[in-house]
């Protein structure tokens with residue numbers, strides 16, 4: 001019998017019919033994936049119809065798997081992707097249908113394949129959490145965090161032989177990595193600018209000492225040879241200039257110490273802070289005696305620090321506590337408490353105190369609140385202390401009430417690994 005030839009109209013109708021069925025099939029698949037269907041009826045080739053139920057609990061899990069904002073996949077021990085969700089497909093810039101059934105190794109750069117293989121193998125023994133980089137469909141790489149656990153689904157189509165598969169949750173780290181890179185860049189720029197400033201402060205304070213010495217010598221000659229030979233105004237001007245020299249020397253010398261904290265700091269060694277304090281108190285002996293100050297302290301710990309710098313910290317804080325005393329004889333107490341990862345030190349006095357609005361400002365270079373001549377100083381001491389504490393990865397702050405004394409607190413990390 002001759003075959004009936006299909007007309008163009010027949011072919012069009014057939015094509016339309018096929019398109020419709022395909023759309024229906026896609027919608028059904030989407031509905032299954034989105035958990036909108038509880039049961040499906042499948043007709044086998046012999047014409048028998050069978051009902052497959054997708055019961056309630058499964059549906060919730062399916063929804064979770066499909067709608068979660070992290071990539072998720074079930075991987076065979078050989079790297080075959082048995083199943084994965086759309087988030088992973090989007091992350092890898094690859095259509096879902098291409099991903100399922102492909103091998104995960106094909107999404108790793110050649111040199112990273114052994115790393116991924118190790119990750120999958122290690123997971124077969126126990127859960128793993130590692131960072132990795134996948135190649136994407138558009139030839140970029142995506143940094144990810146892979147959290148993987150071994151699963152044994154005896155009755156699952158994913159492991160028909162009961163062998164172990166790997167369940168992976170894959171988080172896209174692109175944003176986090178970018179933020180980390182930005183932070184690192186800012187940190188590098190700040191470090192560079194800090195180094196430049198230190199260099200500048202070092203050169204300024206070091207190289208200006210020589211001309212200052214010359215000025216000082218000339219002024220002394222001027223005073224010796226011309227005092228009373230010029231008029232009284234000239235004598236006074238020479239005296240002003242002479243008075244300014246030691247102050248400028250002190251400023252430059254403090255600035256030099258400040259610029260040396262990082263460049264010339266010694267390595268950290270296990271140090272008995274109590275011994276450091278004893279030495280400091282010996283140095284401060286004359287001023288303690290002169291002011292009848294009473295300095296007491298708690299037992300202090302042994303810590304990994306730069307001992308000379310630690311002494312500078314105690315010396316600056318205690319001498320300030322004595323310098324900014326009130327009407328009564330100074331009482332200074334140094335204490336230390338262990339707060340887990342840090343030791344918190346405090347230097348408490350009964351002095352004139354500080355107004356709350358200045359409590360942060362005083363740690364800046366050249367900041368002085370009490371510029372009366374009775375309180376000599378350059379305004380560099382607390383800036384030096386702050387810089388030393390920061391070199392030790394600690395923090396410093398002050399608590400005070402005018403007229404009721406001040407407490408300067410600082411922390412030093414206990415663990416060397418913190419550095």
Ligand code: ADP
Pocket residue numbers: 316320321322324349351352353354362367368369370376377378379380381382383406
């Ligand atoms: P300096 O002591 O040379 O003036 P510092 O940097 O050591 O400089 O201190 C900055 C300012 O902070 C001081 O001028 C003073 O006004 C204030 N200050 C510091 N320590 C104390 C204290 N223990 N009590 C009151 N004020 C203080």
